Amino acid sequence: MSVKYYDALLPVREPGASLRGEVAGIRLPYRVLASIRVPAGRIVLAFVSDSARLSRMFAANWAQADTDQAPDATLYALAHPARRYGLDSRWDEARWWSRDQKTMVVFGFGSYRMAKVCVRGICSAVSGDDTLFVHGCALSVGAGRERRGVVITGSSGAGKTTLVAGLLRHPEYSVTVLNDDWGAISLSRGESVSTGETMLHMKTASVLALHPGFFTSARAGSYFRDLSERDRAARMLVSPETVYGRAWSTSQTVVDHVAVVVREPADWLPPVRDSEAVIQSQGGAGLVHHHEAFFNGSLILTTEDDKLREQRRYRQLLDRTAVSWINNCSTPDALVGNFLSAVMNMR
Secondary structure (H helix, E strand, C coil): CCCCHHHHHCCEECCCCCHHHHHHCCCCCEEEEEEEEECCEEEEEEEEECCHHHHHHHHHHCEECCCCCCCCEEEEECCCCHHHHCCCHHHHHCEEEECCCCEEEECCCCCHHHHHHHHHHHHHHHCCCCEEEEECEEEEECCHHHCEEEEEECCCCCCHHHHHHHHHCCCCCCEEEEECCEEEEECCCCEEECCCCCCEEEEHHHHHHHCCCHHHHCCCCCEEECCCCCCCCCEEEECHHHHHHHHECCCEEECCEEEEEECCCCCCCCCCCHHHHHHHCCCCCCCCCCCCCCCCCCCCCCCHHHHHHHHHHHHHHHHHCEEEEEECCCCHHHHHHHHHHHHHCCC
């Protein structure tokens, strides 16, 4: 199996005591404070950089915090390799995270995708034990007593966007989307809330799958091309309401179901022990290798304790929810039907 995108970026390492002092002598003129919603409140993250482009994108992406707020953590995003700043080139080899100072430093910061990966890891690292950040789309399906709070997760290309797009066009069920790709869940109460992103950072193909007529109907200022990518048409920052319409919500739901989307042969059988399979499927061999488990490069897993902490969080979530494996082996309509059958018929 090929190396996953996040794992191929840069590993996370502990920098020791010296790096923050060295970075302090570098002129970084841009500072943005982001406010990221979690069930218990907010995480405030400072983005400090010498890249005007990335700073503007960060400010457009996230809801801004008050300038006088003390951040819970800081991300230093340096646009050039370490030698450009008079430092040893070994600093280019990792994302450097100081757990004591709640600081991450990254050199050669070119793509905005790296910012998203770093934000996810930092938020998971500084959040309380009751909070789990999950890679997936959080939504509620149905109404009244039949309403279900669901997180749809799975590896890139498995069919998550195809499934959500199909659900939004399904006439029989009310669908509300809280998070497009990532968000926090309270492990004690099961509540999931919108991250509060002002604009979503999305693949253009995903936007078109969810809103086929997007470019003919989107209003001016509702989206911006991601100019940090080599292919400037590949990704964009986009207003969530423009993509999801009235289905987008900044409210909350109680998650009672985790739906894992996979691409397997039609005769594939899901694992018997659902929760353990979700936790252990970190890219190795086996029937569940297509699921992107929590062992991915968006998390800060520098010690064994970090891994055990995330395992405990996932077990808490999966112990209180139902788990369904949705095999995307046929048509988009069949995928939606299999999801609705699994989720809406679950008691």
